[in-house]
Amino acid sequence: MSTPLLEVRDLQIALAGDGTTYNAVEEVSFQIGRGEAFGLVGESGCGKSITALAVMGLLRRPLSVAGGRIILEGEEIQDASPAEMRRLRGRRIAMIFQEPMTALNPLSPVGRQIAEMFVLHQGASWNEAMDRAEDALRQVRVPSPERRIKDYPHQLSGGMRQRVMIAIALACGPDLLIADEPTTALDVTVQSEIIDLMAELCAAKGTAILMISHDLGLVANMCRRVAVMYAGRIVESQVAQAIFATPRHPYTRGLVDSLPRLGERARHGRQRLREIAGVVPSIAAYPSGCRFNPRCPAVSDICRSISPEVTALAADGLVRCHHHG
Amino acid sequence: MKLGANTWVGGALVGLALTVAILAPWIALTDPVMDANLMNAELPPSWEFPFGTDAQGRDIYSRLVYGARISLTVGIVSQICNSLIGVTLGLTAGYWGGWWDDLVSGLTNLMLAIPSLVFALAIMAILGPGLVSLVIALGLTAWSYSCRIARAQVLSLKSQGYVQAARILGYGDLRIMFTQVLPNILGPLIVIATLGMGGAILSEAALSFLGLGIRPPFPSWGSMLSEARDQIRSAPWLSVFPGLAIFFTVLGLNLLGDGLRDILDPQSTTRRA
Amino acid sequence: MANVVPTLLAVVALVFLLFSVLPGSFISGMNEDGRSAIDPAVMERMRKEMGLDDPLPERFAKYVANLAMGDLGTSFRTREPVTKLIGVRVWPSLKLVLAAMAFAICVGVTLGFLAALRPGSLIDTVSMVGAISGLSLSQFWFGLMLMYVFALQLQWLPSFGYGDGGLRNLILPAIALGVGPMALLARTTRAAVLDVLNADFVRTARSKGMSERRVVEWHVLRNALVLVVTIVGLQFGSLMGQAVVVEKLFAWPGIGSLMVDSVFQRDMPAVQGCILMIVVFFLFINMLVDMAYVAIDPRIRYR
Numbered sequence: 001m002s003t004p005l006l007e008v009r010d011l012q013i014a015l016a017g018d019g020t021t022y023n024a025v026e027e028v029s030f031q032i033g034r035g036e037a038f039g040l041v042g043e044s045g046c047g048k049s050i051t052a053l054a055v056m057g058l059l060r061r062p063l064s065v066a067g068g069r070i071i072l073e074g075e076e077i078q079d080a081s082p083a084e085m086r087r088l089r090g091r092r093i094a095m096i097f098q099e100p101m102t103a104l105n106p107l108s109p110v111g112r113q114i115a116e117m118f119v120l121h122q123g124a125s126w127n128e129a130m131d132r133a134e135d136a137l138r139q140v141r142v143p144s145p146e147r148r149i150k151d152y153p154h155q156l157s158g159g160m161r162q163r164v165m166i167a168i169a170l171a172c173g174p175d176l177l178i179a180d181e182p183t184t185a186l187d188v189t190v191q192s193e194i195i196d197l198m199a200e201l202c203a204a205k206g207t208a209i210l211m212i213s214h215d216l217g218l219v220a221n222m223c224r225r226v227a228v229m230y231a232g233r234i235v236e237s238q239v240a241q242a243i244f245a246t247p248r249h250p251y252t253r254g255l256v257d258s259l260p261r262l263g264e265r266a267r268h269g270r271q272r273l274r275e276i277a278g279v280v281p282s283i284a285a286y287p288s289g290c291r292f293n294p295r296c297p298a299v300s301d302i303c304r305s306i307s308p309e310v311t312a313l314a315a316d317g318l319v320r321c322h323h324h325g
Numbered sequence: 326m327k328l329g330a331n332t333w334v335g336g337a338l339v340g341l342a343l344t345v346a347i348l349a350p351w352i353a354l355t356d357p358v359m360d361a362n363l364m365n366a367e368l369p370p371s372w373e374f375p376f377g378t379d380a381q382g383r384d385i386y387s388r389l390v391y392g393a394r395i396s397l398t399v400g401i402v403s404q405i406c407n408s409l410i411g412v413t414l415g416l417t418a419g420y421w422g423g424w425w426d427d428l429v430s431g432l433t434n435l436m437l438a439i440p441s442l443v444f445a446l447a448i449m450a451i452l453g454p455g456l457v458s459l460v461i462a463l464g465l466t467a468w469s470y471s472c473r474i475a476r477a478q479v480l481s482l483k484s485q486g487y488v489q490a491a492r493i494l495g496y497g498d499l500r501i502m503f504t505q506v507l508p509n510i511l512g513p514l515i516v517i518a519t520l521g522m523g524g525a526i527l528s529e530a531a532l533s534f535l536g537l538g539i540r541p542p543f544p545s546w547g548s549m550l551s552e553a554r555d556q557i558r559s560a561p562w563l564s565v566f567p568g569l570a571i572f573f574t575v576l577g578l579n580l581l582g583d584g585l586r587d588i589l590d591p592q593s594t595t596r597r598a
Numbered sequence: 599m600a601n602v603v604p605t606l607l608a609v610v611a612l613v614f615l616l617f618s619v620l621p622g623s624f625i626s627g628m629n630e631d632g633r634s635a636i637d638p639a640v641m642e643r644m645r646k647e648m649g650l651d652d653p654l655p656e657r658f659a660k661y662v663a664n665l666a667m668g669d670l671g672t673s674f675r676t677r678e679p680v681t682k683l684i685g686v687r688v689w690p691s692l693k694l695v696l697a698a699m700a701f702a703i704c705v706g707v708t709l710g711f712l713a714a715l716r717p718g719s720l721i722d723t724v725s726m727v728g729a730i731s732g733l734s735l736s737q738f739w740f741g742l743m744l745m746y747v748f749a750l751q752l753q754w755l756p757s758f759g760y761g762d763g764g765l766r767n768l769i770l771p772a773i774a775l776g777v778g779p780m781a782l783l784a785r786t787t788r789a790a791v792l793d794v795l796n797a798d799f800v801r802t803a804r805s806k807g808m809s810e811r812r813v814v815e816w817h818v819l820r821n822a823l824v825l826v827v828t829i830v831g832l833q834f835g836s837l838m839g840q841a842v843v844v845e846k847l848f849a850w851p852g853i854g855s856l857m858v859d860s861v862f863q864r865d866m867p868a869v870q871g872c873i874l875m876i877v878v879f880f881l882f883i884n885m886l887v888d889m890a891y892v893a894i895d896p897r898i899r900y901r
Contacts, residue, residue: 105799446861446869450864564742564743568743575735
């Protein structure tokens with residue numbers, strides 16, 4: 001396989017608390033190839049968002065990268081200087097965030113916020129940049145873009161604002177687009193439109209996507225490979241179809257099972273929604289051994305004392321469980 | 326509950342001021358009004374007169390100590406008055422709404438349009454100078470802010486489950502207001518009261534300085550400053566010490582208020598931002 | 599903004615009531631210690647002259663009518679129209695208040711910004727300690743100290759008075775008056791800037807690859823300014839109040855010192871006139887602040 005676009009090896013992110021340091025994220029490793037769509041799934045608080053921020057170099061106190069390597073096209077960037085990281089952001093790696101409501105500057109017209117990208121990275125004049133901003137809006141299928149560029153964020157709907165964010169992120173043709181729960185705050189009807197738009201534009205430009213979500217179904221539809229995170233660790237990673245067909249980790253199995261499916265009621269009659277018992281542990285109180293053990297249906301003694309190692313699976317997959325398979 | 330440096334330093338300063346005020350008769354060296362010896366006029370600080378003497382030969386230290394009583398009493402009483410008015414109006418306005426709310430809001434807007442010191446001056450103009458009119462003037466003109474905050478807090482709590490539950494259970498309005506709502510909004514209101522006391526002391530000093538509040542020969546920190554003003558060239562220390570007394574007391578109240586805000590009002594509803 | 603007229607009317611009504619309803623308040627012997635210095639027959643004649651025995655609504659109507667024509671009554675003390683007395687003092691007061699506010703904004707907002715951009719640093723601590731001290735100062739005492747140091751000891755500046763209306767006389771009173779608002783502005787600006795620096799859209803700006811300096815210039819400034827403008831508006835009210843005392847201290851010929859003198863002399867028409875003038879000032883400046891607000895924040899335009 002050719003050099004992956006992004007390789008993360010044994011990433012460790014520390015959280016400085018009152019006097020002690022916690023490891024918010026540990027031993028996280030994954031690879032994303034050129035133009036590939038990769039999904040990172042997990043419940044709130046599992047560390048997927050801060051992993052993304054670490055790749056962008058946007059971690060702020062009290063979070064910081066404490067170990068591991070982040071390699072972009074063969075170059076290590078985890079220790080890069082702020083100036084070097086700035087050169088990467090927007091140009092080679094871009095990010096869109098969850099809350100379109102608050103992610104845009106309320107006092108600046110959206111056209112200008114898109115135009116900023118061209119002025120910053122391509123030395124365009126403001127006039128040129130505004131024209132190109134209009135084109136960008138057209139690409140993300142915002143109607144009447146010539147009028148919209150003068151609008152302020154509060155005049156647009158959530159879906160429109162997210163389209164603006166996508167336009168900003170893809171403006172300079174980055175190699176990697178990180179999308180952190182881009183549709184969670186949007187209406188259901190709009191969600192699939194946004195996802196389709198992202199997939200189409202990235203495929204057209206050859207941009208890789210790191211898709212972060214708590215929605216396994218959404219991610220599996222869009223991405224070629226999926227990694228599942230729990231309590232700061234990656235517990236399973238496989239090709240999308242395999243994750244659904246043959247989940248190897250009890251947590252993944254629980255996630256897959258909890259998805260309601262069409263036609264089930266006809267087949268099995270009315271049933272309760274299946275859920276995974278228990279709650280995600282707080283970072284200060286991670287269980288010893290396998291972190292999932294309090295909630296695992298397949299738990300045994302070894303799970304409570306020894307943290308499971310990574311077992312490789314077919315097609316670059318991996319699983320972290322004593323009882324996988 | 327971590328108490329920051331603010332609370333400790335502020336509390337210490339306020340405690341010191343209160344202690345001085347309470348213990349005044351015991352820690353003063355002379356009678357602040359009667360012990361006037363013109364032979365001792367305008368002496369700089371010395372062992373006998375730690376802060377010097379004024380134009381009438383009275384010991385500044387003792388006057389300062391007794392002055393603490395007056396300034397602090399005025400500050401505390403007028404702030405309590407303001408808080409009572411403001412909280413009652415705000416609480417009832419927020420709870421009952423309707424025409425009463427409109428009336429109170431209109432009144433609050435009106436009060437906010439007139440600077441409080443100006444309003445206090447106007448009232449003093451009508452009532453004449455003196456301690457009583459001072460307290461009335463200060464106590465009736467600075468309630469708008471606590472009214473606003475109390476009302477805003479009540480409005481946000483009104484929709485909370487336990488208020489509605491109390492209603493359904495048949496609790497009377499007054500009972501709900503005082504047993505359910507009030508305890509929950511006390512936090513920000515205590516912060517405002519603490520900070521307001523500082524403002525009241527400053528206002529009293531200003532009015533006494535102008536000659537409208539406490540009149541000579543009675544010592545209030547403000548009236549001491551008005552007397553000192555004419556001697557600024559010959560006896561500058563007369564102006565320094567009362568001013569410092571005011572400064573440290575108000576600083577203590579401000580620090581304490583800030584510190585209390587961190588504990589009692591973490592969402593900063595009282596921040597004037 | 600639409601609030602201005604009803605508020606003004608309400609203030610007029612309140613002022614009128616205050617001074618008319620309380621018995622004996624209007625012509626209370628016109629003497630500082632409350633004793634009647636005028637023989638009762640003269641007082642009776644004055645009461646008739648000023649129509650003080652007429653029914654209240656009639657008096658109010660006359661009062662408002664007079665106001666509409668710019669007549670604020672006649673001063674007891676000088677027998678001149680109050681409007682004339684005040685008119686000559688408007689500009690000095692305005693100058694003082696604006697100078698104080700300008701000082702407060704320039705120094706306060708700058709300090710607040712610097713403190714927020716380097717939180718926890720020396721400049722942050724020093725600024726904030728300075729700010730809370732500034733809030734605890736008695737402004738007239740501070741003025742007195744300034745006067746002592748800069749005018750009497752160092753003799754750099756005149757110690758009081760308006761002088762020829764030049765800058766030298768304005769400096770000390772403006773600083774004394776402005777130190778309180780400056781302190782509050784420093785604190786509020788710092789809080790506002792810190793808030794904005796943590797906002798989502800600033801994170802977006804950083805993710806675009808902007809340098810921190812650009813982030814501050816293009817995104818933080820305007821947003822923090824919105825909060826600052828609010829405070830400036832609110833501060834003008836208390837500034838007017840404090841101006842009264844500072845004017846008296848520095849013998850500044852403004853509306854404030856006129857009001858204080860009139861209160862002493864129980865010159866009620868003058869007191870009434872001063873209060874109204876001060877409130878008009880305040881409402882006018884509030885209106886300007888509101889307009890500035892609309893210019894900065896587009897969200898308000900599209901209500």
